[in-house]
Amino acid sequence: METLRVALIGFGTVGKGIYRTIQTHQDKLNQILGKRVEISVILVKNKHRHVHLHKDVPIETNIETITDNDKIDVVFEAIVGIEPAFTYLKQCIEAGKHIITANKEMFAHFGGDLLTLAKHFGVQVGYEATVAGGIPIIQTIKQLLSVNRIHRVEAILNGTTNYILTTMRKEGKLFSEALRYAQTLGYAEADPTNDIEGFDALYKLMILSQLIFNDQPDWKDVVRLGIQDITEHDIKKASCEGKRIRHIATVAIESGHITASVKPIFISEAHPFFSVEGVDNAVRLETNLVGSLTFIGPGAGALPTASAMMEDLCMI
Amino acid sequence: METLRVALIGFGTVGKGIYRTIQTHQDKLNQILGKRVEISVILVKNKHRHVHLHKDVPIETNIETITDNDKIDVVFEAIVGIEPAFTYLKQCIEAGKHIITANKEMFAHFGGDLLTLAKHFGVQVGYEATVAGGIPIIQTIKQLLSVNRIHRVEAILNGTTNYILTTMRKEGKLFSEALRYAQTLGYAEADPTNDIEGFDALYKLMILSQLIFNDQPDWKDVVRLGIQDITEHDIKKASCEGKRIRHIATVAIESGHITASVKPIFISEAHPFFSVEGVDNAVRLETNLVGSLTFIGPGAGALPTASAMMEDLCMI
Numbered sequence: 217m218e219t220l221r222v223a224l225i226g227f228g229t230v231g232k233g234i235y236r237t238i239q240t241h242q243d244k245l246n247q248i249l250g251k252r253v254e255i256s257v258i259l260v261k262n263k264h265r266h267v268h269l270h271k272d273v274p275i276e277t278n279i280e281t282i283t284d285n286d287k288i289d290v291v292f293e294a295i296v297g298i299e300p301a302f303t304y305l306k307q308c309i310e311a312g313k314h315i316i317t318a319n320k321e322m323f324a325h326f327g328g329d330l331l332t333l334a335k336h337f338g339v340q341v342g343y344e345a346t347v348a349g350g351i352p353i354i355q356t357i358k359q360l361l362s363v364n365r366i367h368r369v370e371a372i373l374n375g376t377t378n379y380i381l382t383t384m385r386k387e388g389k390l391f392s393e394a395l396r397y398a399q400t401l402g403y404a405e406a407d408p409t410n411d412i413e414g415f416d417a418l419y420k421l422m423i424l425s426q427l428i429f430n431d432q433p434d435w436k437d438v439v440r441l442g443i444q445d446i447t448e449h450d451i452k453k454a455s456c457e458g459k460r461i462r463h464i465a466t467v468a469i470e471s472g473h474i475t476a477s478v479k480p481i482f483i484s485e486a487h488p489f490f491s492v493e494g495v496d497n498a499v500r501l502e503t504n505l506v507g508s509l510t511f512i513g514p515g516a517g518a519l520p521t522a523s524a525m526m527e528d529l530c531m532i
Numbered sequence: 533m534e535t536l537r538v539a540l541i542g543f544g545t546v547g548k549g550i551y552r553t554i555q556t557h558q559d560k561l562n563q564i565l566g567k568r569v570e571i572s573v574i575l576v577k578n579k580h581r582h583v584h585l586h587k588d589v590p591i592e593t594n595i596e597t598i599t600d601n602d603k604i605d606v607v608f609e610a611i612v613g614i615e616p617a618f619t620y621l622k623q624c625i626e627a628g629k630h631i632i633t634a635n636k637e638m639f640a641h642f643g644g645d646l647l648t649l650a651k652h653f654g655v656q657v658g659y660e661a662t663v664a665g666g667i668p669i670i671q672t673i674k675q676l677l678s679v680n681r682i683h684r685v686e687a688i689l690n691g692t693t694n695y696i697l698t699t700m701r702k703e704g705k706l707f708s709e710a711l712r713y714a715q716t717l718g719y720a721e722a723d724p725t726n727d728i729e730g731f732d733a734l735y736k737l738m739i740l741s742q743l744i745f746n747d748q749p750d751w752k753d754v755v756r757l758g759i760q761d762i763t764e765h766d767i768k769k770a771s772c773e774g775k776r777i778r779h780i781a782t783v784a785i786e787s788g789h790i791t792a793s794v795k796p797i798f799i800s801e802a803h804p805f806f807s808v809e810g811v812d813n814a815v816r817l818e819t820n821l822v823g824s825l826t827f828i829g830p831g832a833g834a835l836p837t838a839s840a841m842m843e844d845l846c847m848i
Contacts, residue, residue: 241679350821350823350825355672364839488807490807507666511828512825519822523679523821
């Protein structure tokens with residue numbers, strides 16, 4: 217049987233999830249791709265931290281071990297932050313490799329550039345894992361856009377903030393307590409700024425905007441309010457009105473002008489996000505032919521993310 | 533520019549929706565397919581009923597006007613009932629044409645046969661429109677299945693019954709009144725048996741079972757209870773318990789054994805179908821890697837159905 221050789225950039229939670237999924241899904245991948253999938257290189261920052269792991273796969277620190285290897289067809293990227301991810305992926309595309317990324321901050325800023333470059337070099341870019349974790353929203357939107365126009369997106373794009381808001385309401389906890397609880401369970405980082413102040417949701421929203429409207433609003437015009445100032449009182453006020461607070465990202469187009477925001481919103485029982493609790497994400501699309509569609513599912517986690525990246529591999 | 537020639541079998545609500553969508557979306561279809569889409573033949577049962585319509589398109593009654601025409605690449609089928617739809621589509625496949633169908637009763641019974649035949653003749657079968665109207669559930673499931681296993685599906689697959697249950701609860705109407713109201717609005721047929729007794733939901737459920745498990749349960753083992761016996765009292769009882777009644781189709785696999793049912797179920801506020809009201813459909817998939825995913829959207833209507841069939845055309 218033929219072998220499809222892939223490289224992995226990054227070996228944190230998501231990288232390990234991809235590694236494990238490739239190892240445990242060989243039969244299924246064989247069946248769909250007609251090939252065995254082999255991880256040829258894992259690229260990390262600090263080789264010594266991983267020296268005892270997985271002796272069957274070469275661990276490297278130099279991107280040229282990937283770009284110079286003609287046998288590698290696909291590169292999975294699962295690191296955090298814009299650089300060196302963007303530079304690495306540019307080099308991979310220029311070396312004729314398909315890329316699959318889970319890096320939302322990088323892709324929100326430079327996804328358009330990577331897609332243009334990839335078109336020029338005749339390779340594919342998979343980014344299903346950058347938005348809404350295990351919900352296959354990118355491919356679904358592409359399918360809908362083949363016939364529909366989408367004019368508005370409303371979404372819960374960060375599982376951490378939704379978990380904190382759910383815990384505050386259900387268990388009557390203060391914001392600081394709910395955050396600590398989320399940190400204990402691994403749902404929130406030691407430095408939670410990125411999630412609770414809405415940066416993570418903003419990145420994902422910008423990726424959706426680029427995909428749907430082929431453009432983004434000016435980032436500095438986007439209202440971004442986090443959930444750090446939500447009080448017990450706010451939660452109770454919502455409950456008394458039969459409502460719930462959700463941290464909602466919205467992007468819409470009107471007469472060619474794109475507007476966006478990320479902010480806490482009171483929603484009523486009739487809203488499809490009313491029962492979206494815990495770490496789930498949700499996306500609601502307003503379209504011209506099909507009407508309103510809502511998608512709900514796990515927004516994060518190593519396995520949903522790895523699954524999304526494997527789905528990209530099968531599409532490529 | 534090249535021309536893609538298609539034929540249309542059936543010119544009822546859905547057929548007219550396809551016709552209109554093709555006419556109004558030429559620019560978008562050009563852009564994606566790189567071709568102009570032309571309807572070469574519309575096949576109907578009674579030519580005289582349509583004689584004054586659309587002089588630009590030949591209206592025919594003989595399937596050979598499609599199967600004998602080598603220039604036709606794709607056939608849209610939008611009629612009701614198993615025959616003559618099944619025989620027509622077999623003939624189209626044997627003539628080397630891709631087929632796209634919205635016919636759930638036929639596809640629930642003979643979808644597997646058509647897919648096998650299509651594989652043999654090297655053509656594609658699109659059936660996105662057979663289940664859950666505008667929700668792109670077939671393609672989404674195909675994508676998920678490339679990596680995930682799905683072990684259970686729970687769904688609201690009939691907009692008419694959901695509309696009736698919603699109206700009974702919200703407006704305190706009797707079943708018979710709510711049904712009459714649905715009929716007035718065109719949400720229910722003059723003979724509503726197919727919808728309210730759960731046949732329509734069963735057909736869609738069997739299509740999902742075939743797609744997901746590559747098999748169906750024995751039809752006679754499937755519990756099928758309609759909503760015709762739901763009383764005012766049942767609705768009130770549910771409300772008192774903070775619950776709502778939904779007409780839910782379920783199919784699951786356990787140790788290789790498939791079980792299925794279609795019946796009214798009391799669900800609580802925590803269930804993702806709690807806020808699915810009116811003519812909306814909903815599908816919840818339980819998967820091994822991604823976890824639980826829920827999709828909500830319009831379950832019927834000429835435009836969502838036509839949109840789903842156009843999406844199939846773009847995939848083919």
